[in-house]
Amino acid sequence: MKTVLPPSRRALLGALFLMLAAPVLPVAAHDFKAGSVVVDHPYAAPTPAGARSGAVYFRMLTNEGRQPDRLLSARSPVAARVEIHESTMEGDVMRMRALPALELAPGAAVPLRHGGRHHLMLMELKQPLRDGDRFPVTLVFERGGSTEVMVDVHPVRAARTSAGGTAHH
Secondary structure (H helix, E strand, O other): OOOOOOHHHHHHHHHHHHHHHHHHOOOOOOEEEEOOEEEEEEEEOOOOOOOOEEEEEEEEEEEOOOOOEEEEEEEOOOEEEEEEEEEEEEOOEEEEEEEOOEEEOOOOEEEEOOOOOEEEEEEEEOOOOOOOOEEEEEEEEOOOEEEEEEEEEOOOOOEEOOOOOEEOO
16 A cells, blocks of 8 residues: 655655755755855966966855955965955956955855956966866865865857956966
């Protein structure tokens, strides 16, 4: 004989299952967490042979906490060093400068996208970044500590600048 549960009991059992499984489920397929900071979809664009630098982007870096945090540094085995960069337009010229840290206010969501204001710069690449590659980057946060994220290498679409043109790195 087949036992059929009423819909309310099935919903209750489903909710119970999810509550028990939640601690072992990852944040999301391409998300990583360091304390209260969520790193959403780390990625890099392929680089040409002989390139000395590349960049790492995140769809979003979100501080879900009630305290400010700061991205202090990053490192990766694919580069001699990793710098936090800010890009700004000065007239018709895009300028980049290294930052000592990236501030993350409570509740802030900061995009680090291709053609955007912030990104991580991979300096002195040890090898080209090829489409389909994955590599680790360790992020160091003031409050959240260190966390390793896996960066997927894939082509990126050109981002629109505020002036309406396309931004290139």
